[in-house]
Amino acid sequence: MEHRHVDAPGLAAPVGYTHAVVAGEGRLVHLAGQIATGPDGHVRGTTLAEQLDVAAGNVVLALAAAGGRAADIVAMQIFVTDLAAYRSARRELGRAWQRHFGRHYPATGLFGVTGLVDEAALIELMAVAVVGAGGAGVTDLDHVQVAAPPGCEAEARRFYGGLLGLAEIAKPEPLRDRGGVWFAVGGRALHVGVEDPFTPAAKAHPALRAGDLEALAARLAAAGAVVRWDDALPGVRRCHTEDPWGNRLELVAAGP
Incomplete structure (x- = not known):
């Protein structure tokens, strides 16, 4: 069974997320939080959109190493150091999101925090995926x-x-x-x-x-x-x- 995205009729229409995701059968993968670090360990980008672009790419790379793809993500937590800046940059953030996740919107929470592990980091993504649920793609090596x-x-x-x-x-x-x-x-x-x-x-x-x-x-x-x-x-x-x-x-x- 593939993942099923559910939006509750009694709630406000979601924008950029899904109210609930019913995960199909597969392997549960918990991904560590990803900030906008490059291979050298240094944060890249000075704006939220630039850093989301890098952090989202890191999520996709980590998930691929576990045998998954963006469509396998069922939940996402987004931590930002400036909620006002996030709200004002939604258009740019949406473009950065779609470059890596397309129009796949998991069950998502947005949290304002006072700081992240790297002082230069503005945003961190933490995802949960269920890999190998339904679909016609290869899911493992026999x-x-x-x-x-x-x-x-x-x-x-x-x-x-x-x-x-x-x-x-x-x-x-x-x-x-x-x-x-x-x-x-x-x-x-x-x-x-x-x-x-x-x-x-x-x-x-x-x-x-x-x-x-x-x-x-x-x-x-x-x-x-x-x-x-x-x-x-x-x-x-x-x-x-x-x-x-x-x-x-x-x-x-x-x-x-």
Whole structure:
């Protein structure tokens, strides 16, 4: 069921918000308050409209990282340091809002405050979303598949099960005669499927998180696997290796 926006007939007509939102089934996502900070941590913009533009973009980025989109927001709290300035800038604020949220108006509250965490901040947005409710869009990842040549099962169990430490899961009966092996990866799955003729994937690859990446990389190297460290992403400890058939794999250190 998709989110349903409800406006009560006995209340004044809402402008720029909805009286109530009946959330569809999905995953509840609470977003931290977002002010108009850029990637450098400094507040951008000197007017309410300029800062709303940046803060709204930050909300969308944070929600996207959780697998959501603007239409998934069901509630929003807006904190401003100057209510009079907010009221006088509604036209500009509306344009900034629509650049990021379109004409999606969640259940919203507006609050005047004496100050925000950064002295330069004029506005802060705090949103709640329900992700994956209805619609025809993709809501999650079920599994990834890597290809392998016929007769791959023993090597798949040695590499993915023994070296990478993945637990094997039983293939459904109708698919067992196709060969290959399935493994659990967190709440998802990795399928090793048979392809004939087989060509290894040198570019496309799954990325797997490791609790102790250094130890796993050492175990792979000791077993004769190639381990290539990659520092192209700042703050991300990762390396690349190959499975027994030459498929590229990325291994990423789990976050704190």
